[in-house]
Amino acid sequence: MDKRIFNGKRLKNARLFRGLTLTELADHTGISKQSISLYENERNTPEHERVQVLASTLNFPYEFFFQKDACETVTEVTYFRSLASATKMSRTAQSIKLEYVAKTYEVLLNYIDFPHLNLPEISFDGNDDEFDDKCIEDTQQQIESIAQQVREHWGIGDAPIKNLQFLLEKNGIIVTGFNTQEDKIDAFSQRTIIGNRDMYFIAVALGERPEGRIRFDMAHELGHILLHPWSENLDLITKEEFKAREKQANMFASAFLLPKSSFSQDVQAYPTDLKYYQFLKRKWKASIQAMVYRSNQLGIITDNQFQYMMRQISKNGWRTKEPDDTPCALNETIFQGAIDLLIEEKILSASSVLRTFKQYGITLYRQDIEDLLHLRKETLFDEESKPQILQLKRPRNLADGGIE
Incomplete structure (x- = not known):
């Protein structure tokens, strides 16, 4: 029989999952920061009562802290949109949550034949020099070609994409959503290795964001998956390098969602009429601002026209809420x-x-798992039938219709 031993790494994992610093957890529990640090580093073992307090405060099952992780998932890099402004704690919390999504996927692989990753082979050597016009032009042309290559590989032509989430899932990219209080995180993506299988996960922040923005976020993360390296620590690259990658992912999202040939043909009828863009928004399911940006990128409107139209968008109050925006x-x-x-x-x-999840060390409360996997409420709730221990009395002459 295995001896139950407190797992300090799991205490740290639970604390970061909830987005708490050592000081904050100490304040919530009345246990000193130094003691919690010793528990996390397994240089001391908490008493039973303290484990109960920690479990209750962090809202994790008691047994979570005595388990080892049986999953084989190896998480490498997480790309965060708006990395420069989001706090490191917020990024860490969301990254750990996405790791649990990957672990549940690994467990479900024992039962479900999920779609395999289906991406074309991409060659991209985009230059990061934002002051070299020739390099910027070459990068744009490369990205246009890659976006078209992906559309051809997935067989979707040049038409508007009706359901981007389904398209990604059909081609082996897992999508989920998180309700986050951190407004500076729009979306993030993560590469995970499960056995010898590479997997990519995309998470989008939910709440009041409209459909056009959510779709752009998903396409932006697809850009990172296709264009950028996944073998380096993003904390070690410069801000300029990160900004260049963000710009490249935006270029890809724009080219992928609004393909050059078909979108150009649509927009050229009234390229400077914002009312017309409002009409096109229903067809392309993209924001007016994204379409105006794309028109300028394709040379359909000049820089002066673009700047004027963006001023009109600001004047109309459309920077934050456009016509026909509804939470998605x-x-x-x-x-x-x-x-x-x-x-x-x-x-x-x-x-x-x-x-089954618990057997693999994924010992979370039902509500947390439903949130992580973006499941319908109470998907994982069922009332187990209780054995019947009561029976009706059967009078001896009941069969004759009489009453004893």
Whole structure:
């Protein structure tokens, strides 16, 4: 029988999952910062009562702190949109949450044949020098070509993409959403290795963001997946390098969502009429600002026209809220489909899904797992039938219709 030993690494993991510093957890629990640090580094073991306090404060099951991780997932780099302005703690918390998404995926792989990663082979050597016009032009042309290459590889032509989330999932990229209080994080993507299988996960921040912005965020993260290296520590690159990569991912998102040939043909009818862009927004499911930017990028409108139109957008108050903007919710994720399939086919019940996760060290409360996987509320809740211990009395002459 395995001896239960407190796992200090899991305490640190839970603290970071909740986005708390040592000082904040100390304030919430009444346990000194020095003691918590010793527990996390496994230089001391907390008493049972203190584990209960820590578990309750962090809202993690007690047994979580005595388990080892049985998953084989190896997370490498996480690309955060708006890395420069988001706090390191916010990024760390979201990165750890996405790691748990990857771990649940690894468990479900035992039961579900998920789509395999289907990306074209891309060659990109974009230059980071923002002051070299020739390099910028070459980079733009490369990205235009790559965006078209992806569309051809996925067989979607030049038409507007109706459901980008489904398209990504169909081609092996996992999408989920997080409700975050950190307004400076729009979206992020992560590369994970499961066995010998490379996986990419995209998470988008939900809340009040409209459809056009969510779609652009997903396409932006696809740009990182295709264009940029995943083997380096992003904290070690310069701000200028990061800004260049963000700009390149934006270029890709724009070229991918609004392909040069078909979008140009549409917009050339009234290229400086903002009312017309409002009309095109319903077709292309992109923001007016993104389409105006794309028109300028393609040379359909001049720099002066672009600046004038952006001033009009600001004057109309459209920088923050455009006409026809409504909060966008993700569609049901591939995780929802996987768990629904397991339950419908009676392979696992909702409660046995949780028990299976627990066997691999994913011991989280049901609500946390539902949030991480962007599941319908109470997907993982079922009332286990209780054994019947009561029976009706059967009078001896009941069969004769009489009453004893």
